[in-house]
Amino acid sequence: MPDGDQERFEDYLDLERYIEELQAGHVAHPPKGLTPEQARIYRMAALFRSAAPEAATPRPEFVESLRARLLAMDQEHVEDDTEEDTLKIPIANKSAERTPAPTPPEPQEVPRQEAPRAQPQPPEAPPRAAKPERVRFVSRRSLLTGGAVAAASLAAGVGIGSVIEQSQGSKSGTAATTQYTGTPDATVPLVPNNIATAWNYVGTLAQLGDGVLRFATDTVAGFVVHIPKGGAWEEEEEEDQVIALSAACTHMGCLVQWQKNRQFLCPCHGGLFDQYGKPVNAAGHLKYMTPLPRMETKIVNGEIYVKVPKSNA
Amino acid sequence: MQKFQTFYEETHRLIYRYAYSQVGNQQEAEDLTSQIFIKAVRSIDHQRDPQSIQKWIFKIAQTTIADYWRAYYRASVSSLEELLDAGWEGPAAEEPVVADATPAERVQRILALLPEHYREVLTCRFLLNLSIKETASRMGLTEANVKVLQFRALKRAADLDTTVSGKV
Numbered sequence: 233m234p235d236g237d238q239e240r241f242e243d244y245l246d247l248e249r250y251i252e253e254l255q256a257g258h259v260a261h262p263p264k265g266l267t268p269e270q271a272r273i274y275r276m277a278a279l280f281r282s283a284a285p286e287a288a289t290p291r292p293e294f295v296e297s298l299r300a301r302l303l304a305m306d307q308e309h310v311e312d313d314t315e316e317d318t319l320k321i322p323i324a325n326k327s328a329e330r331t332p333a334p335t336p337p338e339p340q341e342v343p344r345q346e347a348p349r350a351q352p353q354p355p356e357a358p359p360r361a362a363k364p365e366r367v368r369f370v371s372r373r374s375l376l377t378g379g380a381v382a383a384a385s386l387a388a389g390v391g392i393g394s395v396i397e398q399s400q401g402s403k404s405g406t407a408a409t410t411q412y413t414g415t416p417d418a419t420v421p422l423v424p425n426n427i428a429t430a431w432n433y434v435g436t437l438a439q440l441g442d443g444v445l446r447f448a449t450d451t452v453a454g455f456v457v458h459i460p461k462g463g464a465w466e467e468e469e470e471e472d473q474v475i476a477l478s479a480a481c482t483h484m485g486c487l488v489q490w491q492k493n494r495q496f497l498c499p500c501h502g503g504l505f506d507q508y509g510k511p512v513n514a515a516g517h518l519k520y521m522t523p524l525p526r527m528e529t530k531i532v533n534g535e536i537y538v539k540v541p542k543s544n545a
Numbered sequence: 546m547q548k549f550q551t552f553y554e555e556t557h558r559l560i561y562r563y564a565y566s567q568v569g570n571q572q573e574a575e576d577l578t579s580q581i582f583i584k585a586v587r588s589i590d591h592q593r594d595p596q597s598i599q600k601w602i603f604k605i606a607q608t609t610i611a612d613y614w615r616a617y618y619r620a621s622v623s624s625l626e627e628l629l630d631a632g633w634e635g636p637a638a639e640e641p642v643v644a645d646a647t648p649a650e651r652v653q654r655i656l657a658l659l660p661e662h663y664r665e666v667l668t669c670r671f672l673l674n675l676s677i678k679e680t681a682s683r684m685g686l687t688e689a690n691v692k693v694l695q696f697r698a699l700k701r702a703a704d705l706d707t708t709v710s711g712k713v
Contacts, residue, residue, distance in 0.1 A: 254569045259572050290561040
């Protein structure tokens with residue numbers, strides 16, 4: 233059956249290898265550099281593989297664990313909305329609370345507060361924004377205390393205080409088991425080991441790109457930063473990293489702002505930190521700032537999570 | 546909450562099978578299924594009726610898997626460009642309309658249309674999960690023959706699939 237396409241001996245071998253890998257239950261991919269016709273052959277192999285009797289039945293453990301995870305996410309949505317209702321924010325205060333906030337206006341927050349139960353993804357959400365309902369942290373606290381400055385201290389006060397003691401005393405040996413990327417010695421862990429924590433979803437690697445994602449919960453506000461490899465910490469890093477650090481300036485507590493030159497700038501007193509959270513001010517009362525404390529991150533299926541203290545709310 | 550339970554019950558198997566039929570292995574099928582459902586739950590609109598929710602999650606599945614293929618092909622950029630130059634429109638263009646035929650149905654239709662020796666080799670290798678050796682023995686061929694035969698059978702199957710699902 234001459235087809236006009238030249239078949240090479242390697243084609244048969246490559247295909248056979250692929251089929252055997254699938255039969256063995258391994259992850260397998262077609263070889264690179266395929267023509268469209270050749271690619272279709274491999275897609276057919278995957279399709280036919282799925283017709284094998286046991287093949288396309290999902291594992292019960294997988295089904296259950298995904299169900300649990302989805303239920304947890306769904307619950308989160310329910311809780312967020314309930315809390316919002318019970319605050320009973322009067323209309324007048326709502327507008328007042330937004331103006332003093334030093335953070336840049338994030339228009340998608342407004343519809344979030346008014347929105348009913350439905351949770352649509354805001355289509356024009358700027359790449360820096362994490363889940364919109366999480367950024368509500370700022371506005372809710374602002375209502376209580378009159379500004380995001382106090383909000384940061386309230387939320388991160390205990391954490392920062394104890395962290396400063398730690399860093400002035402010894403090396404950060406306490407949380408040595410966390411999965412820091414970046415040189416361990418000079419990083420300061422924000423969240424102690426002995427408190428209840430939760431993994432907070434921040435966004436996807438795609439959303440992060442090569443910049444930052446901001447996030448805020450009831451207990452912390454921070455940034456997830458993508459550090460390209462060779463980012464010049466103490467030594468050249470060999471691969472890209474994703475780190476999370478606290479947004480609360482270690483000088484007094486205002487929330488720092490990400491700049492185009494890949495530094496964090498504090499709007500209150502001009503404190504500057506590099507992309508690792510390391511202070512860069514050389515002079516004056518800012519000379520002895522401690523680094524922005526780190527939070528533990530994990531990435532699952534391209535989704536970024538940060539470990540934050542559980543809220544008592 | 547109940548709505549979600551029902552939705553998950555009814556859809557998870559379908560989505561998993563669809564993902565599996567694209568990638569051929571359990572691990573990636575699970576990864577993709579998780580991604581798809583998480584995206585869905587994040588942006589689900591509970592106002593929709595169950596039918597349209599199911600259609601909508603299949604749409605998410607399609608785009609998620611198209612992204613997966615795109616990421617894979619992009620790994621060798623030059624080959625992607627070659628493919629595009631050769632008139633290939635990208636992985637998304639090749640997706641059959643999922644709602645029409647389940648993977649199992651597609652396979653059955655294709656098998657029915659294949660010439661006998663092609664049908665037999667694919668049945669042995671895939672449906673019965675036989676090895677090259679077992680298949681060769683069963684069909685009275687050499688192992689080398691079987692390798693050539695399965696290649697051509699899948700190629701013919703790809704052509705037939707175009708016909709079967711009505712794509713041009």
